[in-house]
Amino acid sequence: AQTVTQSxxxxxxxxxxxxxxxxxxxxxxxxxxxFWYKQPPSRQMILVIRQEAYKQQNAxxxxxxxxxxxxxxxxxxxxxxxxxxxxxxxxxxxxxxTGNQFYFGTGxxxxxxx
Amino acid sequence: xxxxxxxxxxxxxxxxxPVTLRCHQTENHRYMYWYRQDPGHGLRLIHYSYGVKxxxxxxxxxxxxxxxxxxEDFLLTLxxxxxxxxxxxxxxxxxxxxxxxxxAFFGQGTRLTVV
Numbered sequence: 001a002q003t004v005t006q007s008x009x010x011x012x013x014x015x016x017x018x019x020x021x022x023x024x025x026x027x028x029x030x031x032x033x034x035f036w037y038k039q040p041p042s043r044q045m046i047l048v049i050r051q052e053a054y055k056q057q058n059a060x061x062x063x064x065x066x067x068x069x070x071x072x073x074x075x076x077x078x079x080x081x082x083x084x085x086x087x088x089x090x091x092x093x094x095x096x097x098t099g100n101q102f103y104f105g106t107g108x109x110x111x112x113x114x
Numbered sequence: 115x116x117x118x119x120x121x122x123x124x125x126x127x128x129x130x131x132p133v134t135l136r137c138h139q140t141e142n143h144r145y146m147y148w149y150r151q152d153p154g155h156g157l158r159l160i161h162y163s164y165g166v167k168x169x170x171x172x173x174x175x176x177x178x179x180x181x182x183x184x185x186e187d188f189l190l191t192l193x194x195x196x197x198x199x200x201x202x203x204x205x206x207x208x209x210x211x212x213x214x215x216x217x218a219f220f221g222q223g224t225r226l227t228v229v
Contacts, residue, residue, distance in 0.1 A: 102208060
C-alpha cells in the first residue's frame with residue numbers, strides 16, 4: 001500500500017525566515033510524481049511545486065524548493081523569506097506512474113508570524 | 115483556472131436521508147476523485163474514476179457510491195447519511211499528460227452537515 005506521512009501537524013515561522021515542512025512516503029514503485037499543495041483559509045487547493053521521481057535535481061519555484069531524497073523516500077518543502085500569505089495548510093501528495101490513486105498526507109498547518 | 119465546479123457548496127441534511135454531490139469539469143480530464151477532509155486526517159480518498167463508467171474504491175468508501183456516466187460529471191452519493199459523514203468534500207481531476215502537465219485540480223469544496 002502507498003502512504004504519505006506528514007509528521008508535523010502544526011508549525012510556525014517568523015516573517016522573512018525560512019521553514020522546512022517534512023514529508024515521507026512509501027511505495028514499491030520506482031517512478032512516481034510528488035507534489036506539495038497549499039490550502040489557505042479560502043479552502044482552495046493550490047499547487048505549490050512538483051517533482052518527478054526519476055529527476056535527481058530538486059525542483060524550485062521562486063521561494064519554494066524541495067529536498068527530494070529518493071532512497072530515504074523523503075520529500076521536504078522549504079519556504080524561504082516567509083510571507084504572511086504563506087499561512088495555510090500544506091499537503092504532500094503523490095501518484096505513481098502506473099497507478100490511479102492520488103494520495104495525500106494529513107497536512108501541516110503553517111502560521112507565519114509578523 | 116481549471117473549470118471544476120462542485121454543487122451544492124453547502125448542505126445540511128438529516129440522518130438517514132440520501133445525499134448526492136455533483137462535480138462538473140470542463141477540462142476533459144480522464145481521472146476524477148472524491149475526497150473528504152477532516153481535521154487531523156487530511157484528505158482521504160473516497161472513490162475515484164479513471165474513465166466513463168470506470169470507478170474504484172478509495173480508503174474510506176463505506177457508505178458512499180459514485181457514478182460517472184459522462185466525462186464531465188462525477189457524482190458522489192451518500193446512501194443514508196450519518197453524522198460521521200459530516201465533512202468537507204472535495205472533488206479533483208487529474209491531468210496526466212506530459213509530466214509538466216501532471217497536476218490535480220480541485221473544486222471549491224462542499225461543506226456537508228448531517229444532523
